[in-house]
Each structure stands twice: as structure tokens, then as C-alpha cells.
Amino acid sequence: MARKQTTIATQFITTATGDRLAVVPEAEYQRMIEALEDRADAEAVRMFNQRLADGKEELIPAEFANRIINGESQIRVWREFRAMPARELAEKAGISAGFLWQIEKGERDGSFETIKKIAAALAISMDDLG
Incomplete structure (x- = not known):
């Protein structure tokens, strides 16, 4: 599946120590954080389903x-x-x-x-x- 390219107004800043920082709009930052959390949640579900399939987890009513x-x-x-x-x-x-x-x-x-x-x-x- 191809990823959709997103254009973000980003500014790059180089610190006095040479670190390069990206400045993005706060709304975009929040979207990235939510995407990371969604990815972590999806991985947790995948791992649970694998343990369930392996008989290492059990569901109770x-x-x-x-x-x-x-x-x-x-x-x-x-x-x-x-x-x-x-x-x-x-x-x-x-x-x-x-x-x-x-x-x-x-x-x-x-x-x-x-x-x-x-x-x-x-x-x-x-x-x-x-």
C-alpha cells in the first residue's frame, strides 16, 4: 500500500551544538503523537491475538x-x-x-x-x- 505524501509547513533550526531541529505546527505534532499511539495500540492487539491463537491467552465472558x-x-x-x-x-x-x-x-x-x-x-x- 502506497503512503500518501503530506506537505507540512516545517521550519528547520540548527542549534549552537549542531543539532538540527524540525519545527512543525502544533496540530501536526498532535496528529503525529496520535498516529504513534494508534500504532502502539495496533501492535498490542496484534500481540494479544497471537498469544490467543497460541493458547497463551484466554477470553472469559x-x-x-x-x-x-x-x-x-x-x-x-x-x-x-x-x-x-x-x-x-x-x-x-x-x-x-x-x-x-x-x-x-x-x-x-x-x-x-x-x-x-x-x-x-x-x-x-x-x-x-x-
Whole structure:
């Protein structure tokens, strides 16, 4: 695709140290900044889509994301998203179902190692629980 050539009223200034500076109208400067930001956004989307295609990213429905945003137990939300009964998750994580229930209810905190095992059992990263 050919790029459209744009004519910009530009003034060049050479500083005392020999640096050559371009002076452009402020509106053009703002347009260039926005174009750079758009390019960065497009690259971020491309990278996300590649991670999604590679199975390194996952999309969850808004229903589940909203539950997390609203403060519900992230472990419970992810467990229910995975359609995993509490007993199965507890078994995979090597903890009792009662302990898992207490963690989900916020009555007890799990150790770092316990939370790490729960995350692994849910096939998510620790960041997804943080």
C-alpha cells in the first residue's frame, strides 16, 4: 500500500551544538503523537491475538469478569468458569474441600504455595488470582 505524501509547513533550526531541529505546527505534532499511539495500540492487539491463537491467552465472558470486578472470590469465579466442582479443584490442588470453601468465602487465607497449587489446578497464572 502506497503512503500518501503530506506537505507540512516545517521550519528547520540548527542549534549552537549542531543539532538540527524540525519545527512543525502544533496540530501536526498532535496528529503525529496520535498516529504513534494508534500504532502502539495496533501492535498490542496484534500481540494479544497471537498469544490467543497460541493458547497463551484466554477470553472469559463478561458475566465472569464482572463477578471478579464486583469483588467475588476470584478462585470461585474461575472454578465455576471452568465448570469444576469444588471437590475436584480441592483434590487437584491437594487441599481439603473444606479449606477451599473457607478460602473462597474469605474466611481463611491460603499460603502462597496453596494459592499457587489452586492456580495450577485451574490452569491460570497467579496474576489471574491477584
